[in-house]
Amino acid sequence: MTSGTQIMEKVLFGVAKQWIAGSTIDEALATAKKSYRLGMNVIINKLGEYHTTRHQVEKTINEYKTVITSFSKWRIIGGISVKPTQLGLLRSKKECKCNFESIIKAATTSQTFVWLDMESSEHTDDTLEIYYGLFAKYERLGIALQANLQRSQNDLADILSIGGKIRLVKGAYRENAKTAFKSKGEVDRNYLKLMKILFKNGNEFGIATHDSAMIEGATTLAKQYPRKFEFQMLHGIRDELKLRLIKDGFALAEYIPYGTNWLPYSIRRLKERKRNILLLGSSFISRHKI
Numbered sequence: 001m002t003s004g005t006q007i008m009e010k011v012l013f014g015v016a017k018q019w020i021a022g023s024t025i026d027e028a029l030a031t032a033k034k035s036y037r038l039g040m041n042v043i044i045n046k047l048g049e050y051h052t053t054r055h056q057v058e059k060t061i062n063e064y065k066t067v068i069t070s071f072s073k074w075r076i077i078g079g080i081s082v083k084p085t086q087l088g089l090l091r092s093k094k095e096c097k098c099n100f101e102s103i104i105k106a107a108t109t110s111q112t113f114v115w116l117d118m119e120s121s122e123h124t125d126d127t128l129e130i131y132y133g134l135f136a137k138y139e140r141l142g143i144a145l146q147a148n149l150q151r152s153q154n155d156l157a158d159i160l161s162i163g164g165k166i167r168l169v170k171g172a173y174r175e176n177a178k179t180a181f182k183s184k185g186e187v188d189r190n191y192l193k194l195m196k197i198l199f200k201n202g203n204e205f206g207i208a209t210h211d212s213a214m215i216e217g218a219t220t221l222a223k224q225y226p227r228k229f230e231f232q233m234l235h236g237i238r239d240e241l242k243l244r245l246i247k248d249g250f251a252l253a254e255y256i257p258y259g260t261n262w263l264p265y266s267i268r269r270l271k272e273r274k275r276n277i278l279l280l281g282s283s284f285i286s287r288h289k290i
């Protein structure tokens with residue numbers, strides 16, 4: 001018999017699958033190939049986070065290495081984006097850094113750019129420390145910074161001072177008011193402020209947002225400060241806008257997650273947009289004829 005939780009999970013997956021390439025590496029690469037053919041850069045992420053066992057961590061490292069070596073077979077120049085807690089940050093910072101290094105070494109031989117995703121603020125210091133240690137040795141390495149955190153302006157200045165590469169995001173994790181901007185207005189204002197600093201003083205950065213106001217801000221700044229940057233958007237969101245930006249001559253990367261651990265990622269996407277919750281409700285109703 002199917003339990004209520006199983007039904008709910010099925011309905012949720014029905015909505016979530018628009019954001020996820022599939023469960024296998026080949027499905028991720030096939031999706032990446034389609035986007036690549038449309039003129040997008042691609043960044044692959046294996047779903048999963050907060051790993052605590054050596055087995056989970058090793059499996060993740062091996063999968064990322066397979067993605068890296070498969071890019072050339074699929075004739076894609078791509079990147080990967082990795083969460084520190086999927087490489088063992090909860091086990092030890094030292095272990096996590098070693099694991100990143102082994103992935104980056106594999107990436108370096110195949111021109112693959114590696115991004116460090118930024119998770120909730122309790123991991124920001126460790127993630128930055130790992131980044132600084134590795135960026136001293138490997139250039140093709142970037143890090144996400146979250147505009148919803150009050151500390152990010154200082155972190156951005158520190159990263160720019162060493163020539164580091166930044167992906168600016170609004171921030172997907174629930175944070176407390178002592179350390180974070182809470183209202184959309186405040187987060188947006190900070191995003192625009194940090195973006196301006198990036199255009200003035202940075203180069204080779206990612207403007208990762210689906211928000212038309214932020215994107216318009218970036219296209220205006222790009223005229224004033226000609227910099228090497230790319231827009232970055234998640235797979236399955238604002239596909240028409242992606243093509244329009246490419247047509248207008250902007251570089252754009254699509255972040256493509258794959259894997260079976262799709263629930264936490266999908267819940268973050270659902271929470272970002274009221275319309276997604278409504279979609280979830282209506283697909284539940286139509287499935288069960290409530």
Ligand SMILES: Cc1cc2nc3c(=O)[nH]c(=O)nc-3n(C[C@H](O)[C@H](O)[C@H](O)COP(=O)(O)OP(=O)(O)OC[C@H]3O[C@@H](n4cnc5c(N)ncnc54)[C@H](O)[C@@H]3O)c2cc1C
Nearest residue numbers: 117118144169170171172208209210211232233234237255
């Ligand atoms: C490439 C990439 C990498 C990321 N990496 C990280 C990371 O490492 N750490 C982290 O904390 N977060 C990360 N995020 C998530 C990010 O922090 C935000 O949670 C997420 O991008 C939503 O914020 P937004 O900038 O799109 O603006 P929002 O304020 O969520 O949305 C603003 C507007 O965008 C439009 N929009 C949003 N979603 C849709 C949609 N589905 N369809 C149509 N229009 C839509 C709507 O007009 C909406 O009002 C990443 C995001 C991207 C794009």
